[in-house]
Amino acid sequence: MTSRAEDGGRSELEMSPEEMMASALRAAELVIERVQNLPDKPAWRGGSRSELEAIMREEPPEEGRPSHEVIERAAHEILPIAGRVDHPRFFAFVPSSPTWPGVLADFMAAGHNIFQGTWLGASGPSMLEVVVIDWFRSWIGYPETAGGLFTSGGSAASLDGFVVAREAAGAPMQPSVYMSDQSHTALIRAATIVGVRPESVRMVPTDEHFRLDMNELHGMIIEDRESGLTPIAICGNAGATNTGAIDPLDEIADYCESEDIWFHVDAAYGGFAILTDRGAELLKGLERADSIAMDAHKWLFQPFECGCLMVKDIRKLEGAFSVQPEYLQDTQWGRDHPNFGDRGLQLSRSFRALKVWMSVQTFGMAAFRRSIGQGIELAEQAEAYIRESDVLQIANPASLGVVCFRVNSRTSELNDEQLEEINEAVQTRVIEEAVAMMSSTRLRGLYSLRLCILNHTTTWEDVRFTLAAIENFGRETISS
Ligand SMILES: Cc1ncc(COP(=O)(O)O)c(C=O)c1O
Known part of the structure; x- marks a missing residue:
């Protein structure tokens, strides 16, 4: 059989290698220019809906345009009208400043079009996700039984974590979840998605430094149990978005152990601070959580989207999510490997672990x-x-x-x-x-x-x- 390249045939949606190279080089050039010029630009740019409607609203063209024109429009008319979240003086919300190897990893993973849902679909990338997740496991100080998966971000990680918490509690009819009044809305959403009524998402008051108040928590749980609710999770903050507050993780862990309630930590913001001596001291007790949400697109300097969920007993995560349909029966070959699609919401997943791996390989942990x-x-x-x-x-x-x-x-x-x-x-x-x-x-x-x-x-x-x-x-x- 002659290859399509040999007979010069290309689909209507393909480019010649020369065009691919030229467009990739131009796109890279524009991105590198942007990164180099960041300090001289404002840290934020935005536009009103009406202004932007005037620039961008159009019907999709029936016939294509030269790719260099399309790239220039994207780079000059669309992409710059945004917060420069990686600007050195972007201090709003939660900044994100990706390393270049992380950016390239996204490009390479997309170019290889990795389907990271099953080991059959992507053995090498799945093995690498195992390796990087195991790095996280050891950074946290979790036992060998622990594992996890990359997610789009902290919201998805906490959502997956609450599914496991609900199942571990026996999927009660009237579940309740506890978090401090400083907790991120991602947790409120995640709780309601797993079936907790909004009024049973209990916001626990905080002390003078915005840390969850244990006495208030205890009082709420007694009251809720008396009224028929079943607590399925208590959440601690490891860096609340508002103030960076860290809840008393050890005390919550003790309480969860004594009350047999799942302990989830939202470490989306602060989790990777554990890599420093100071952070490890501040986050003491994190390793006692049943599940932890962390965002590598925050303090591990990766491009969006790069979150992860870590679970102390990985069997519980797989037990909560694994479903075996006939059309995926071929993915069950071999028994010594995870199918990452069995650990969370997504089956079609991108290869996020590559970003962390390429960045760490390039710069080193120090x-x-x-x-x-x-x-x-x-x-x-x-x-x-x-x-x-x-x-x-x-x-x-x-x-x-x-x-x-x-x-x-x-x-x-x-x-x-x-x-x-x-x-x-x-x-x-x-x-x-x-x-x-x-x-x-x-x-x-x-x-x-x-x-x-x-x-x-x-x-x-x-x-x-x-x-x-x-x-x-x-x-x-x-x-x-
Ligand atoms: C403490 C905390 N939790 C959860 C989230 C939500 O994470 P994501 O936006 O990655 O879904 C954030 C985001 O800023 C956060 O700061």
Whole structure:
């Protein structure tokens, strides 16, 4: 049989190797240019729906256009109109600053079109996922019985984790789940998806540092059991998004053991801090969780989407998800390997482990440890700067890269409403004048500015420059 290449035949949706190369090189060139120029660009760009409708709304063309035109449009008209989440002064929400090998891994995995649902479909990639998940297992300090899988992110990981928790509790008719009032909405959604009524997703009050209050938890569980609910999981935060707060993991673990309740930790934000000595100390008790959600697209410097779920007893995860349809009977060959499609929601899965593997192989663990540690240290330096300032005030001390603070006057009494107006105005100027991208939050109802520092390219000068601008804007706003 002659190959299609030999007889020159190509499908209508194929390109010649020359076109493929030229377009790939141009796309790479544009992305590298973007990354190199990041510090000189604003950390955020956006547009209103009506503005963007005018630029982008069109019918799909019946006939194609030259690929270089399409690439240029994507690079200049679409992709830049977005938050530059990897900008060294992007401190809003949760930044993400991918390493280049991670970006290339996504390209290579897509180019090989890996179907990472079964071992039959992708033995090599599945083996690598086993290896990388085992790295995570040992970083956490989990036993050999533990395992997990890569997911799109922390939301999907916690959802899969709650399925196991529900099954471990015997799939009760009236389940309830407990989490602190600082927990991420991803957990609320995950709980409702697995069948917990919204009113049975119980938000436990927190202490002065926004950590789950054990007495309140205990009281709620007694009350709920009396009213017929069955607790299926207690969730701890290992770095709450708002404040970086870490719940008392050891105490929750003790409580879960004594009450026979599944212990899930949302470590999507802070989990990989465990790679540093400081983080390991702060996250003590994480290894006692029954399941853990972690996001490598946050503090392990991978491009979106790169989350994972780790479960202490991997048999429970597979027990909860494994279904064997006839049309997948061929994937049961060999018994000594996992089919990752049996560990969670997705059957068709991309090969996410490659990103972590290529990045770690390229830079080595020491570089990762230092880069993670740098985020923790910069947030602490920011806290020290804020404490010294005559116009800034700490709202919550630095915790795992997050510091919350507000502009306030030391000389005149400002009420909450005035403070909110002032801080809102300052935040707007920081963004509009392209100093940095930062987001605000509310701590016990009070408006607060928030810096989240976990980009490996962020320097103290980026943080200092931003804080100095906030001080200046603050002074001007207070006196205006
Ligand atoms: C603490 C925490 N949990 C869960 C999530 C949701 O994770 P993802 O967006 O990866 O689904 C986030 C995202 O910022 C988070 O910070």
